[in-house]
Amino acid sequence: DQQVKQNSPSLSVQEGRISILNCDYTNSMFDYFLWYKKYPAEGPTFLISISSIKDKNEDGRFTVFLNKSAKHLSLHIVPSQPGDSAVYFCAARDSGGSYIPTFGRGTSLIVHP
Amino acid sequence: DTGVSQDPRHKITKRGQNVTFRCDPISEHNRLYWYRQTLGQGPEFLTYFQNEAQLEKSRLLSNRFSAERPKGSFSTLEIQRTEQGDSAMYLCASSLEAAYNSPLHFGNGTRLTVT
Numbered sequence: 411d412q413q414v415k416q417n418s419p420s421l422s423v424q425e426g427r428i429s430i431l432n433c434d435y436t437n438s439m440f441d442y443f444l445w446y447k448k449y450p451a452e453g454p455t456f457l458i459s460i461s462s463i464k465d466k467n468e469d470g471r472f473t474v475f476l477n478k479s480a481k482h483l484s485l486h487i488v489p490s491q492p493g494d495s496a497v498y499f500c501a502a503r504d505s506g507g508s509y510i511p512t513f514g515r516g517t518s519l520i521v522h523p
Numbered sequence: 524d525t526g527v528s529q530d531p532r533h534k535i536t537k538r539g540q541n542v543t544f545r546c547d548p549i550s551e552h553n554r555l556y557w558y559r560q561t562l563g564q565g566p567e568f569l570t571y572f573q574n575e576a577q578l579e580k581s582r583l584l585s586n587r588f589s590a591e592r593p594k595g596s597f598s599t600l601e602i603q604r605t606e607q608g609d610s611a612m613y614l615c616a617s618s619l620e621a622a623y624n625s626p627l628h629f630g631n632g633t634r635l636t637v638t
Contacts, residue, residue, distance in 0.1 A: 416565075442624075444626055446629075451631070453614055453616075453629030453630050453631045453632050454566065454614070454629045455629070456627070456628065459626060499565050499566070508571075508578070509554075509618075510556070510568055512568070513558075513566045513567070514565050515563065515565045516565050
């Protein structure tokens, strides 16, 4: 029973173009969403987050969009760089509960020079 | 910022042996989490501590697993009578108490291989 779903295991993008990573969730109690990036042999690193009271949050090249009615969020990376090649995890948590994030299975992004 | 530190980075053990991992969180963080990650999966929650109190355990955490955080600082995760299915990356993370926008900060993990 996956509450956070990342249905694309991998994504390949050309350098300079936009990367769009998608995430769906099923638990309507989730109200805070996070994206993490993971390089091989390292732990996940926090990238960007969004609260359910917003529909967009931007940080440099990274923007997260939230569509609560569709229970869908996406991470946009513009422009994509080869150093962005990593596995991206979407996570969600219920702030009225225990603050423990639930993670998706991840999407492997490859940015080609 | 020294980050979250985990030791060892790699552990190879034979089935049936006991293993213990250590995690040192970011010093001012009072919440500490253990997750497990297997190939093709995202991190799966195992347990978490607020200070020295273990507040929640996942049903994934069988009775062969035990975690401690004796003084509210570092934590240990012990697996007794290891099985091949225990092979995974064990990740530790820490965060500030219940701060709404406080993300988890992860260590680089301990990779366990049970032969």
